[in-house]
Amino acid sequence: MSATDAFASPNLAEVDRQMNFCNACRYCEGLCAVFPAMELRRVFTPGELDYLSNLCHNCGACFYDCQYAPPHEIAINVPVAMAELREESYARYAWPRALAPVFARNGVWLTVGAALFVALFIGGFMAWKDPQVLFGVHVGEGAFYKIMPHYGMVGLFGAAFLYAIVASVMSLVTFWRAAGPIEGLSAISVARAMHDAATLRYLDGGGMGCMHESERPSDRRRLYHHFTFYGFLLCFAATGAGTLYHYAGVEAPYPYWHPVVILGVLGGIGLIVGPLGLLATRRERDPAITSANADGSARDMGTAFIIMLVATSATGLLLLVLRATPLMGITLALHLGVVFALFVSLPYSKFVHGIYRFAALVRHAHEQRVAHGAPAAAPAPAAERRAA
Amino acid sequence: MKRPTAPPGALKVDVLVAGGGNAAMCAAITAARNGASVLVVEKAPKAWRGGNTRHTRNMRVAHDEGNGILTGPYPFEEFWDDLQRVTKGNTNEELATLTLERSKELWDFLWAQGVRFQPSLGGTLSLGRTNAFFLGGGRSMLNALYRTAEDLGIDIRYDTELIDIDVEDGFFTGATIRDGDGTHRVEARGFVAASGGFEADLDWLADAWGPPAKNFLVRGTPYNTGSVLRLLIDKGFDQIGDPQQCHCVAIDGRAPKFDGGIVTRLDCVPFGIVLNAEGERFYDEGEDFWPKRYAIWGRLVAAQPDQVGHVLIDSKSINLFMPSVYPPERADTLEELCQKIGIDPTKVAETVATFNAACRGSHFDHTVHDDCHTEGLTPPKTHWARPIDTPPFYAYSLRPGITFTYLGIRVDREGHMLFADGAVSPNMFAAGEIMAGNILGEGYLAGIGMTIGSVFGRIAGQGVSTYVRN
Ligand SMILES: Cc1cc2nc3c(=O)[nH]c(=O)nc-3n(C[C@H](O)[C@H](O)[C@H](O)COP(=O)(O)OP(=O)(O)OC[C@H]3O[C@@H](n4cnc5c(N)ncnc54)[C@H](O)[C@@H]3O)c2cc1C
Numbered sequence: 001m002s003a004t005d006a007f008a009s010p011n012l013a014e015v016d017r018q019m020n021f022c023n024a025c026r027y028c029e030g031l032c033a034v035f036p037a038m039e040l041r042r043v044f045t046p047g048e049l050d051y052l053s054n055l056c057h058n059c060g061a062c063f064y065d066c067q068y069a070p071p072h073e074i075a076i077n078v079p080v081a082m083a084e085l086r087e088e089s090y091a092r093y094a095w096p097r098a099l100a101p102v103f104a105r106n107g108v109w110l111t112v113g114a115a116l117f118v119a120l121f122i123g124g125f126m127a128w129k130d131p132q133v134l135f136g137v138h139v140g141e142g143a144f145y146k147i148m149p150h151y152g153m154v155g156l157f158g159a160a161f162l163y164a165i166v167a168s169v170m171s172l173v174t175f176w177r178a179a180g181p182i183e184g185l186s187a188i189s190v191a192r193a194m195h196d197a198a199t200l201r202y203l204d205g206g207g208m209g210c211m212h213e214s215e216r217p218s219d220r221r222r223l224y225h226h227f228t229f230y231g232f233l234l235c236f237a238a239t240g241a242g243t244l245y246h247y248a249g250v251e252a253p254y255p256y257w258h259p260v261v262i263l264g265v266l267g268g269i270g271l272i273v274g275p276l277g278l279l280a281t282r283r284e285r286d287p288a289i290t291s292a293n294a295d296g297s298a299r300d301m302g303t304a305f306i307i308m309l310v311a312t313s314a315t316g317l318l319l320l321v322l323r324a325t326p327l328m329g330i331t332l333a334l335h336l337g338v339v340f341a342l343f344v345s346l347p348y349s350k351f352v353h354g355i356y357r358f359a360a361l362v363r364h365a366h367e368q369r370v371a372h373g374a375p376a377a378a379p380a381p382a383a384e385r386r387a388a
Numbered sequence: 389m390k391r392p393t394a395p396p397g398a399l400k401v402d403v404l405v406a407g408g409g410n411a412a413m414c415a416a417i418t419a420a421r422n423g424a425s426v427l428v429v430e431k432a433p434k435a436w437r438g439g440n441t442r443h444t445r446n447m448r449v450a451h452d453e454g455n456g457i458l459t460g461p462y463p464f465e466e467f468w469d470d471l472q473r474v475t476k477g478n479t480n481e482e483l484a485t486l487t488l489e490r491s492k493e494l495w496d497f498l499w500a501q502g503v504r505f506q507p508s509l510g511g512t513l514s515l516g517r518t519n520a521f522f523l524g525g526g527r528s529m530l531n532a533l534y535r536t537a538e539d540l541g542i543d544i545r546y547d548t549e550l551i552d553i554d555v556e557d558g559f560f561t562g563a564t565i566r567d568g569d570g571t572h573r574v575e576a577r578g579f580v581a582a583s584g585g586f587e588a589d590l591d592w593l594a595d596a597w598g599p600p601a602k603n604f605l606v607r608g609t610p611y612n613t614g615s616v617l618r619l620l621i622d623k624g625f626d627q628i629g630d631p632q633q634c635h636c637v638a639i640d641g642r643a644p645k646f647d648g649g650i651v652t653r654l655d656c657v658p659f660g661i662v663l664n665a666e667g668e669r670f671y672d673e674g675e676d677f678w679p680k681r682y683a684i685w686g687r688l689v690a691a692q693p694d695q696v697g698h699v700l701i702d703s704k705s706i707n708l709f710m711p712s713v714y715p716p717e718r719a720d721t722l723e724e725l726c727q728k729i730g731i732d733p734t735k736v737a738e739t740v741a742t743f744n745a746a747c748r749g750s751h752f753d754h755t756v757h758d759d760c761h762t763e764g765l766t767p768p769k770t771h772w773a774r775p776i777d778t779p780p781f782y783a784y785s786l787r788p789g790i791t792f793t794y795l796g797i798r799v800d801r802e803g804h805m806l807f808a809d810g811a812v813s814p815n816m817f818a819a820g821e822i823m824a825g826n827i828l829g830e831g832y833l834a835g836i837g838m839t840i841g842s843v844f845g846r847i848a849g850q851g852v853s854t855y856v857r858n
């Protein structure tokens with residue numbers, strides 16, 4: 001029996017409606033994690049619906065495979081219903097609650113944030129040091145720190161990053177609790193989830209491939225997401241390594257062959273190719289499976305986040321190219337401003353999808369182990385699947 | 389792929405295939421791989437392509453060993469015994485043997501066309517050994533076949549109906565098709581009829597079943613009106629099977645008239661009592677588990693006034709079965725419930741009181757054939773009988789849902805269609821539901837509809853393309 005009237009939002013009610021049909025049908029159970037998770041339930045609480053929506057990777061397969069997809073009157077469109085609920089759920093679990101509205105006009109907030117922090121860095125440099133220092137040519141070890149002292153950078157960015165972590169953890173806890181308690185979470189389930197996240201196992205239509213343009217599968221979204229994700233990790237590693245080298249007494253800027261620069265450049269390239277590729281796939285996406293929010297307007301948090309990532313890597317690479325010129329100071333301000341804005345906006349941007357997705361994958365791995373003694377059955381590799 | 393609309397002159401191809409489901413696509417792909425140029429005309433628009441195949445879940449295939457997804461062997465002999473049992477021997481032995489034998493090739497054939505399979509997770513465990521489940525269901529399976537057909541250069545026209553065929557001296561010489569721009573002539577050297585049964589034509593059903601058929605719900609596509617079947621019978625082809633024979637099950641009465649598919653099933657019957665429009669019980673609701681009984685309930689409900697059954701249950705049972713997709717009517721008293729569903733409360737009160745008084749047994753367990761039964765009641769309820777006495781009360785409605793019809797055209801083992809006088813048409817073939825009656829004289833075996841479609845689709849595609857090449 002559906003409790004449709006009881007739901008606080010139309011998006012929750014719609015996903016509940018669709019899941020009740022899917023649970024009576026179950027044809028899609030082999031496509032991804034969502035359907036096996038659904039099958040463990042007869043009815044759905046709002047927290048469980050949020051969980052399912054964050055488990056959905058938006059691969060599109062279940063839309064093209066659904067005999068009830070529009071124009072059928074039952075109108076099942078799981079990718080869109082899940083996407084809309086998912087984006088709504090980010091605001092629901094935002095910490096502090098007062099910042100939840102940032103999601104609704106995400107593009108505006110991110111742009112304003114980036115511009116503001118770039119301006120503050122330029123202004124700060126000017127006020128702190130003589131403009132001649134800002135526009136001077138600095139080379140050799142410690143050149144950046146002539147403009148902004150290292151302790152200042154570490155302090156400021158450390159604080160911003162710490163804030164992002166605290167806010168994300170608080171959100172994560174609320175999200176996790178909403179879907180109900182679980183007992184005896186094992187390391188195996190966490191490892192399983194890490195594997196599934198690292199390989200984007202469920203961005204694959206259960207083996208047939210992700211479908212974003214039409215019922216012809218294409219692996220591009222998965223590929224570009226890998227570029228983005230691993231680009232992000234490499235940049236992160238570069239920053240971490242840079243800090244360590246600094247305390248070991250080797251100061252930035254580093255020569256081109258230096259591990260920090262290599263990590264940063266590879267990551268930066270990933271963070272340009274990946275997000276731009278993802279932007280392109282968003283444009284190619286079949287309108288039938290595109291959520292109304294993904295329209296490139298202020299509420300389109302996916303596009304906003306992608307642009308932030310590109311801006312981060314582009315300004316970083318620009319800094320690498322211009323670091324021996326009088327433009328270094330201003331480029332540094334640009335880069336630091338964007339990075340700062342990225343950091344403080346992490347808990348209020350599409351970035352959170354990664355946190356909730358991972359949490360959902362952990363819960364999923366756990367549930368399936370409890371229910372079936374193993375993770376949800378995956379189609380066997382091609383060779384094994386052939387009849388003897 | 390956008391295609392110019394039909395040219396004013398006749399379309400010339402080697403092979404014309406009428407239909408767009410499993411049988412049609414298997415035939416078209418096989419013919420194209422064998423070197424023929426193929427035109428597929430599908431009456432439905434693209435979004436609705438694929439007939440009843442879009443509603444399917446799995447296909448029954450014989451295999452000598454399990455393969456990781458098929459959980460164990462299902463040898464030909466066992467398949468044969470199963471078929472004998474359900475059809476009570478009412479099958480063409482030669483064609484049935486051929487179908488089951490060649491079903492062994494289907495996994496690999498479909499795999500090569502891009503179709504993928506998955507293990508059956510919940511609920512359908514017993515079929516995990518015998519049936520290959522399509523990953524993503526029948527529509528995903530169809531998408532794979534259509535992708536392959538497009539890649540092979542097969543000309544696929546949606547919204548295009550076959551409306552006439554020319555037959556001279558037993559030979560197919562051409563056909564007339566109709567699309568949004570009007571009618572066009574097709575010159576082809578071979579023809580495959582793969583256009584399904586007539587289950588969506590309520591008038592035709594009424595001819596066989598009488599007026600109650602108008603109240604049937606059609607579980608599958610509205611496009612299977614049997615127009616090609618009718619055409620072929622009118623051209624003198626031999627019809628096989630009884631027009632009354634069909635697969636008919638009891639489904640949720642609130643389902644759409646067409647295309648409700650699998651989600652309209654109701655699992656509540658064994659938990660309650662079923663009343664007809666007059667407020668009377670008419671059959672043992674607890675005879676067996678529902679999946680074993682829903683097929684006979686189609687006919688039972690069809691025989692009741694207005695072709696409707698009302699299932700009454702109370703709150704003891706509401707959480708024991710999968711929720712229905714359409715919520716039940718609910719009320720705190722039986723009287724109020726009867727008013728909501730429009731049956732006589734006095735009569736229902738009497739029926740329920742008599743039923744409640746007849747309930748015996750105390751070890752209710754819906755997972756086994758328990759000891760809760762009625763005594764001295766006609767009809768009895770032999771299991772899961774518990775008094776209907778704990779409010780709130782709930783009501784669901786049941787209606788007959790027709791899955792497909794069995795009446796078809798007689799074929800030989802090469803898939804050629806036969807005339808009523810026994811003559812064989814050398815270049816006209818049939819595959820799928822339109823000839824399934826050759827194998828299924830009566831009864832049904834889950835997954836065999838798709839097996840027949842794929843096996844005979846391949847046979848017809850091979851036969852027609854070999855013919856046109858010579
Ligand atoms: C809800 C439901 C579930 C089912 N589940 C299963 C299952 O799990 N396993 C199984 O084996 N079977 C199942 N069946 C039965 C199965 O659907 C059929 O046996 C099978 O699809 C028949 O395939 P076909 O290609 O012959 O016909 P269809 O798939 O029905 O295709 C017929 C095609 O012909 C087209 N057509 C009709 N008239 C014309 C015309 N005049 N000109 C051009 N085109 C025309 C139609 O548009 C349609 O595309 C199910 C049926 C239903 C309704």
Ligand code: SF4
Binds near residue numbers: 022065
């Ligand atoms: S998306 Fe459609 S086909 Fe898939 S499980 Fe849901 S209702 Fe069934």
Ligand code: SF4
Binds near residue numbers: 033
């Ligand atoms: S991950 Fe893909 S198949 Fe699964 S629910 Fe989301 S869109 Fe559908």
